[in-house]
Amino acid sequence: YQIELQEQLLRQVVSIAGSVDPYLGQKLTFSPADKGSPAFEVLRERLLEASQGVVCRGIYTLALREGQLRFGPETYREDDPMAGPPGTVYQHTPEELFEVFRQKQPKVIGPYTDEYGTFVSAFAPVLLPENGQVVLVVGMDILADDWQRMVRASPTAWLPTGLALLGVLGIAGTVQWIRRRPLQGPMRIRLWIFWPMTLAIVSAFLYWLAWKGSVWKQTNKSTTHRLVLDTQMDWDGIVKGKAQVLQGLVQEAAENFDLWLAWRRRDREGLRRLSGPLLERLRKRYHVSHLYFVTPEGDCFFRAHRPDDYGDRIPWATMRTAMKTGEPAHGVEFGKVGDLTLQYVVPWRYGGKQDGYLCMGIHLKYLAEAMQRHVGAPVILAFDKAYLRQERFEQGRQMFGYHGQWETYPHVVIAYQSLPELPGEIHRRFQTGRHWETEKVFRVESGSQVWEVGGIVLLNSMAQKVGYLLVLNDITAHVHLARKELWLSVALGTVFLSGLIMFLATVTGLAEGQLCKVFTDLSLQRQWLEATLHSIGDGVISTDPAGCVVDMNPAAERMTGWTTAEALGKPIQEVFRIIQASTGQEATNPVQQALQTGQVVELANDTTLIGRDGSQRQIADTCAPIRDQSGRVLGAVLVFHDVSQEYALKHALRERLKELE
Numbered sequence: 001y002q003i004e005l006q007e008q009l010l011r012q013v014v015s016i017a018g019s020v021d022p023y024l025g026q027k028l029t030f031s032p033a034d035k036g037s038p039a040f041e042v043l044r045e046r047l048l049e050a051s052q053g054v055v056c057r058g059i060y061t062l063a064l065r066e067g068q069l070r071f072g073p074e075t076y077r078e079d080d081p082m083a084g085p086p087g088t089v090y091q092h093t094p095e096e097l098f099e100v101f102r103q104k105q106p107k108v109i110g111p112y113t114d115e116y117g118t119f120v121s122a123f124a125p126v127l128l129p130e131n132g133q134v135v136l137v138v139g140m141d142i143l144a145d146d147w148q149r150m151v152r153a154s155p156t157a158w159l160p161t162g163l164a165l166l167g168v169l170g171i172a173g174t175v176q177w178i179r180r181r182p183l184q185g186p187m188r189i190r191l192w193i194f195w196p197m198t199l200a201i202v203s204a205f206l207y208w209l210a211w212k213g214s215v216w217k218q219t220n221k222s223t224t225h226r227l228v229l230d231t232q233m234d235w236d237g238i239v240k241g242k243a244q245v246l247q248g249l250v251q252e253a254a255e256n257f258d259l260w261l262a263w264r265r266r267d268r269e270g271l272r273r274l275s276g277p278l279l280e281r282l283r284k285r286y287h288v289s290h291l292y293f294v295t296p297e298g299d300c301f302f303r304a305h306r307p308d309d310y311g312d313r314i315p316w317a318t319m320r321t322a323m324k325t326g327e328p329a330h331g332v333e334f335g336k337v338g339d340l341t342l343q344y345v346v347p348w349r350y351g352g353k354q355d356g357y358l359c360m361g362i363h364l365k366y367l368a369e370a371m372q373r374h375v376g377a378p379v380i381l382a383f384d385k386a387y388l389r390q391e392r393f394e395q396g397r398q399m400f401g402y403h404g405q406w407e408t409y410p411h412v413v414i415a416y417q418s419l420p421e422l423p424g425e426i427h428r429r430f431q432t433g434r435h436w437e438t439e440k441v442f443r444v445e446s447g448s449q450v451w452e453v454g455g456i457v458l459l460n461s462m463a464q465k466v467g468y469l470l471v472l473n474d475i476t477a478h479v480h481l482a483r484k485e486l487w488l489s490v491a492l493g494t495v496f497l498s499g500l501i502m503f504l505a506t507v508t509g510l511a512e513g514q515l516c517k518v519f520t521d522l523s524l525q526r527q528w529l530e531a532t533l534h535s536i537g538d539g540v541i542s543t544d545p546a547g548c549v550v551d552m553n554p555a556a557e558r559m560t561g562w563t564t565a566e567a568l569g570k571p572i573q574e575v576f577r578i579i580q581a582s583t584g585q586e587a588t589n590p591v592q593q594a595l596q597t598g599q600v601v602e603l604a605n606d607t608t609l610i611g612r613d614g615s616q617r618q619i620a621d622t623c624a625p626i627r628d629q630s631g632r633v634l635g636a637v638l639v640f641h642d643v644s645q646e647y648a649l650k651h652a653l654r655e656r657l658k659e660l661e
Contacts, residue, residue, distance in 0.1 A: 002151050006108045009122040009140065011232055011456065014106050016050040016059060017124035017138040018236030019459050021321075021329060025126055025135040030063040030070040031087040038325040040086065044073040047138075049463030051075045057119070057141040058082060062090065064101055064134070069093050072136060082116045082141075091115050100125055101134050106233070111144040118144040129240040198501050205493050209486070231375055231471045232456045238370055239342055243330040245286060246344035246360045250328075253278065253291075254348055254358050263293055264350065268302050268310070275304035282360075289400070290341055290361030296354050298323060305399075309336065314359075317461035318343050322357060331461025332364065338393035339400060340364045340383055340415070340458075340467055363400055364458070368416045368469060378451075380426070380470040381416040387466050388413065412468070419472070421446075426453065426470070444472075450479045538641040542626070545635055547572050547591050559619070559642060561612030576638065581606035581618060581647075590623035594636045600624045609640070618647040 020043060027039040034040040047059050060074030071084035084090070092114040100107050100123045110120035119141045125134045142150075253259060259278070262270030275291055282288035291304035298319055300310050318331035322345040330344040341361035348356045368381040382404075383393075390406045393413060404414025409430040414422075422430075425444035441454045451472040458467035533540055539556030543549055549567045552575075557563055560575055567575045578587045590601040601623045609619045621640030625633050 013122040013124045014232045022135045034086045063136045120147040129244040250346045287366040289363040292359035294357040338396035378418040378472040382412040541638045577610040581608045594623040618644045
């Protein structure tokens with residue numbers, strides 16, 4: 001998106017630079033003496049008009065004088081802290097700006113910091129048509145903070161990051177779900193490993209395909225952006241080149257003595273007789289379509305291309321510039337019959353005084369044809385209806401052979417198209433008014449043809465958007481090649497992924513089968529052990545390393561009065577309470593001794609177990625630590641049995657022996 005913004009900025013500054021008359025720029029010294037001069041004021045007015053509707057901090061001009069860059073006309077107000085009065089030396093110049101003067105190519109620079117602030121700026125040179133010399137450079141500033149906000153405002157800027165974040169959160173959630181889910185059977189590797197990995201691999205493959213497609217589209221768009229930018233520069237070059245041709249033709253006509261004499265006499269019939277053949281010759285050779293003779297007051301005295309239409313005031317800004325400066329001027333202007341033309345105006349002097357103006361023009365249709373031949377791509381020239389009236393357009397269509405009809409589109413009329421028929425998408429955009437989005441590049445298809453379309457805005461001498469020149473970059477071959485590469489990538493990727501998934505399926509299937517067998521064997525062993533444990537008459541209690549109850553058999557439940565569910569996790573001292581029968585004192589718990597010493601512990605013979613219900617019974621027990629293969633203590637197992645009857649018999653036997661004695 002940042003690249004698109006830079007391309008848009010370049011197109012804007014190139015368009016503005018194209019509206020600057022290099023010959024007026026030549027008259028500036030880029031010193032304080034320029035202020036108030038006609039050339040300075042005219043150029044400043046052009047910049048102010050061009051800045052309307054352009055998002056920027058300001059527009060200005062720079063020229064290289066004695067190795068230093070100096071400011072000229074600009075749109076900054078005099079009280080603006082960022083203003084540079086005429087002749088001000090640019091102190092902290094970015095090095096890249098000198099490359100614009102050396103390479104004579106437009107460029108976006110920044111962010112950079114100078115004495116006025118931190119900016120992202122676009123620069124475009126204004127060249128002399130005859131030798132390509134840089135007269136001045138037009139600059140356009142955007143504050144760096146505003147630039148960053150524009151970049152962050154991209155509708156797709158956060159999409160990749162958001163998708164990646166969602167993927168990470170999904171994986172984390174799945175891991176937490178697996179960790180918290182109790183294991184109730186053999187581990188289902190295909191469910192927990194195979195399918196998530198398969199989904200991840202397929203998603204990554206699809207994302208790669210989407211990324212590859214977006215990169216390809218961006219490459220094509222960048223190519224078309226560059227084509228549009230080059231077209232803007234080529235258009236400006238053609239306009240200035242044709243202006244130079246008109247300059248020579250007008251000067252030659254102005255030096256024609258018979259023509260000058262007829263003008264001095266204000267002889268319309270003489271002008272008709274002399275200018276008719278002249279215009280016809282110039283039309284065939286140079287595509288000159290207009291020839292005017294204008295009074296010093298700016299009134300049209302005679303039109304050679306429409307001899308019977310005269311007496312009206314010429315409203316062009318180009319004419320006002322020539323009248324104000326007393327110098328030749330050129331610019332794009334609308335005529336009376338809907339004819340958008342490049343006009344060149346030369347003051348006609350007699351005896352050192354202004355005696356009128358001689359004007360020649362070339363219709364933009366011929367410039368569009370020249371552009372089409374120059375760039376080698378189809379072009380479409382459209383005029384904005386806001387500056388036309390239908391009856392004038394119909395007159396112009398008869399004179400210049402416009403391709404379009406007035407009623408076809410609501411906002412524009414087609415003056416020239418190099419394609420026999422407009423593609424459907426362009427037609428729909430013209431119908432809905434979406435052609436105004438010429439700052440963007442869009443794709444259109446017509447049959448087997450595919451184009452990337454970009455447009456440049458045509459400005460008149462008042463910097464008004466009076467028309468559009470659309471350039472169609474044929475990318476059919478690239479599209480077909482990219483589609484073949486895409487399908488090849490899909491086929492190869494599908495084969496590779498299929499093999500990888502089959503491998504994962506086989507491996508996880510074997511692993512899951514082995515785990516199921518092991519789990520089944522362990523389950524059978526556990527069931528056998530539990531059956532054995534529950535079948536014996538001795539009480540058995542197992543604990544963890546902290547001495548908390550882990551399991552009990554039914555005999556232990558019966559003797560302690562605790563069920564396994566109730567005793568689970570409780571300290572062994574609370575469940576297995578023992579005292580010395582002879583003294584009634586609490587006996588040392590054998591589990592703690594076994595865990596601490598790591599040795600087998602046996603209880604004394606006079607140990608009494610206190611049940612949960614207060615019942616007492618004589619027991620004999622043994623406690624041993626439980627170890628893993630490395631010898632680490634995992635817990636303890638306590639085995640005890642009821643010896644109350646044996647204890648009572650021994651006690652009775654001792655009492656009987658005492659009586660016999």
